[in-house]
Amino acid sequence: MTFVIEARNVSKDFKEVRALDDLSFSVQQGKVYGFLGQNGAGKSTMIRVLLTLVRPTSGVVEIFGMDLKKNRKQILKNIGAIIERPDLYKYLTAKQNLEIFAVMSGVKIREKEIMEQLNKVGLAQRVNSKVKTYSQGMRQRLGIAVALIHDPELIILDEPMNGLDPQGIADVRNLILHLSKDLGKTLFVSSHLLSEMELIADSMLIIDKGKKIVEGKVAELLNPGETNVELETMNIEQSRKQIQGSLWGKHFVGESNGKMILKMESDKIPVFIRDISQMNIDIISVRPKHSLEDYFLSLTAHHG
Amino acid sequence: MVRLLKIELYKIFKRPRTYIAFAVITVIILLVQIALKFGGEEYVDLMMTGAKETFDIPVHQILNGYLVCFIILNLLLIHVPILVALIAGDVVAGEANMGTLRLLVSKPVSRFQLLWVKFLASSVYTIALLIWVAVFALCLSILLFGTNQLVVARKDEYDIISTSDVLWRYGAAFIFAGLGLITVAALAFMFSVFADNSVGPIVATVCVIIIFTILTQLQIPFYDETIKPYLFTTHMLGWKGFFYVRGEEGVTIEGSIEHFSQIIKSALILVGYTAVFLAIAVWYFNKKNILS
Numbered sequence: 001m002t003f004v005i006e007a008r009n010v011s012k013d014f015k016e017v018r019a020l021d022d023l024s025f026s027v028q029q030g031k032v033y034g035f036l037g038q039n040g041a042g043k044s045t046m047i048r049v050l051l052t053l054v055r056p057t058s059g060v061v062e063i064f065g066m067d068l069k070k071n072r073k074q075i076l077k078n079i080g081a082i083i084e085r086p087d088l089y090k091y092l093t094a095k096q097n098l099e100i101f102a103v104m105s106g107v108k109i110r111e112k113e114i115m116e117q118l119n120k121v122g123l124a125q126r127v128n129s130k131v132k133t134y135s136q137g138m139r140q141r142l143g144i145a146v147a148l149i150h151d152p153e154l155i156i157l158d159e160p161m162n163g164l165d166p167q168g169i170a171d172v173r174n175l176i177l178h179l180s181k182d183l184g185k186t187l188f189v190s191s192h193l194l195s196e197m198e199l200i201a202d203s204m205l206i207i208d209k210g211k212k213i214v215e216g217k218v219a220e221l222l223n224p225g226e227t228n229v230e231l232e233t234m235n236i237e238q239s240r241k242q243i244q245g246s247l248w249g250k251h252f253v254g255e256s257n258g259k260m261i262l263k264m265e266s267d268k269i270p271v272f273i274r275d276i277s278q279m280n281i282d283i284i285s286v287r288p289k290h291s292l293e294d295y296f297l298s299l300t301a302h303h304g
Numbered sequence: 305m306v307r308l309l310k311i312e313l314y315k316i317f318k319r320p321r322t323y324i325a326f327a328v329i330t331v332i333i334l335l336v337q338i339a340l341k342f343g344g345e346e347y348v349d350l351m352m353t354g355a356k357e358t359f360d361i362p363v364h365q366i367l368n369g370y371l372v373c374f375i376i377l378n379l380l381l382i383h384v385p386i387l388v389a390l391i392a393g394d395v396v397a398g399e400a401n402m403g404t405l406r407l408l409v410s411k412p413v414s415r416f417q418l419l420w421v422k423f424l425a426s427s428v429y430t431i432a433l434l435i436w437v438a439v440f441a442l443c444l445s446i447l448l449f450g451t452n453q454l455v456v457a458r459k460d461e462y463d464i465i466s467t468s469d470v471l472w473r474y475g476a477a478f479i480f481a482g483l484g485l486i487t488v489a490a491l492a493f494m495f496s497v498f499a500d501n502s503v504g505p506i507v508a509t510v511c512v513i514i515i516f517t518i519l520t521q522l523q524i525p526f527y528d529e530t531i532k533p534y535l536f537t538t539h540m541l542g543w544k545g546f547f548y549v550r551g552e553e554g555v556t557i558e559g560s561i562e563h564f565s566q567i568i569k570s571a572l573i574l575v576g577y578t579a580v581f582l583a584i585a586v587w588y589f590n591k592k593n594i595l596s
Contacts, residue, residue: 051410053594076412083410087403091319100315103307104411146407
């Protein structure tokens with residue numbers, strides 16, 4: 001197993017504030033690594049450490065098997081990134097921005113390559129428009145094109161779905177999956193859209209107050225065991241009586257916001273749905289609450 | 305390095321605000337030239353008050369392109385530094401404000417290299433501004449007013465420089481002025497590294513220039529020996545030294561400079577200031593956490 005990023009015992013202090021606290025993690029090559037945490041958890045600080053914008057107070061970071069401190073230039077040649085917002089030169093066009101950042105990344109690009117990148121993010125039609133005329137979503141997509149312009153091995157995306165409409169989010173999700181699955185790139189993605197992370201990440205790290213809470217494969221972390229199921233019906237009073245009077249009554253936990261909550265093992269959920277359908281209950285929705293969001297909230301709430 | 309410098313220059317000269325300084329200079333120079341074209345002789349009369357009878361040069365000959373350029377430079381070279389600060393103060397802080405600094409620093413370019421090309425680009429802008437001043441103040445004045453001997457007024461005396469002895473002095477004066485303006489650019493650049501918003505460095509630079517210029521021009525003996533020799537604004541006026549000539553039995557010696565060693569000293573002090581400002585900028589930027 002080859003690791004692209006290995007962070008060991010990284011801490012960062014800003015005067016009296018400890019932004020990162022003995023953080024260690026490894027990112028496997030060719031995978032999408034989700035980096036989760038609430039606002040102020042230290043995600044941006046860690047991303048800045050990876051990009052040498054911030055020097056850690058202690059700890060070691062190795063990228064591509066090399067010490068980041070000693071091989072900064074060589075490592076950064078192979079990293080593309082969006083850091084927080086995709087801020088670019090607003091008084092320049094998309095093409096001019098791409099040209100500038102290609103030179104800064106040490107590569108020469110031709111017009112054809114620029115157009116290919118802009119095509120990938122759906123901005124080819126606006127190649128000669130100034131960035132100040134772009135919407136937030138378009139800027140986000142241009143930011144991704146800038147991050148990819150020098151064909152890096154490691155792509156670091158800080159909140160890449162920010163400001164995008166549902167179609168834009170789906171496009172970015174597909175692009176991330178394409179980069180990872182088809183092109184073998186390694187992606188380190190932080191996002192507050194946890195449901196999106198669930199769809200794209202292979203592994204993830206959750207941090208809170210600069211400390212690691214949990215790290216592992218998404219599938220393993222979401223191994224539900226017993227989970228809460230939220231049931232919404234047309235007539236909750238009648239439905240509750242029917243369910244409590246059935247075999248499923250022992251699973252009934254209570255009600256929340258006009259919905260019933262039942263606790264059961266995940267593999268029983270399909271049987272449960274089949275059974276209640278046969279009871280002529282008018283189902284509006286059945287939602288297992290074992291999403292990453294629930295998991296994340298339970299972990300960070302516990303640690304808070 | 306050259307490619308990075310080209311990129312920096314491209315960014316500077318693509319911004320509309322870059323041309324504000326060029327426009328301001330053009331307007332000021334044209335206004336002065338128009339004023340002197342129509343009321344120049346009165347101005348020269350005023351300048352020569354008390355000494356007119358000792359001169360056998362007619363007023364219309366004193367008022368020529370060389371004198372007009374000299375007047376313009378006296379007016380402008382105090383204010384051009386403010387225009388230089390507009391760009392040099394923005395060059396790093398402006399990137400931080402736009403959010404592009406973090407992208408630049410995360411690229412495979414050392415922080416020193418990044419800072420160095422940014423300073424070089426600010427210096428190129430400064431030189432371009434000075435060339436613009438030279439073209440408009442000197443060339444246009446020569447076209448409008450012609451050439452003749454240059455009469456330079458000092459406290460109690462006048463230096464008369466022959467027509468053939470003037471041009472090289474302007475060349476040297478412009479080079480010296482360039483040195484002074486690069487020192488100002490380095491000051492604004494240093495402030496720019498400390499800030500994440502370009503307003504602060506520009507205002508700080510303008511404040512320093514205003515305070516130092518006031519101190520330089522204060523006619524108080526106490527300051528003459530204690531403070532003035534150490535202010536870079538004092539030495540920025542060194543360009544005038546190229547127009548102060550030596551004379552023998554009342555006749556100006558062609559090609560001479562009265563205090564050449566003082567000009568060299570001023571130039572070295574300006575270079576020293578520039579080096580200190582840059583060293584502070586590099587030291588701070590190398591250890592700075594880029595959080596903008």
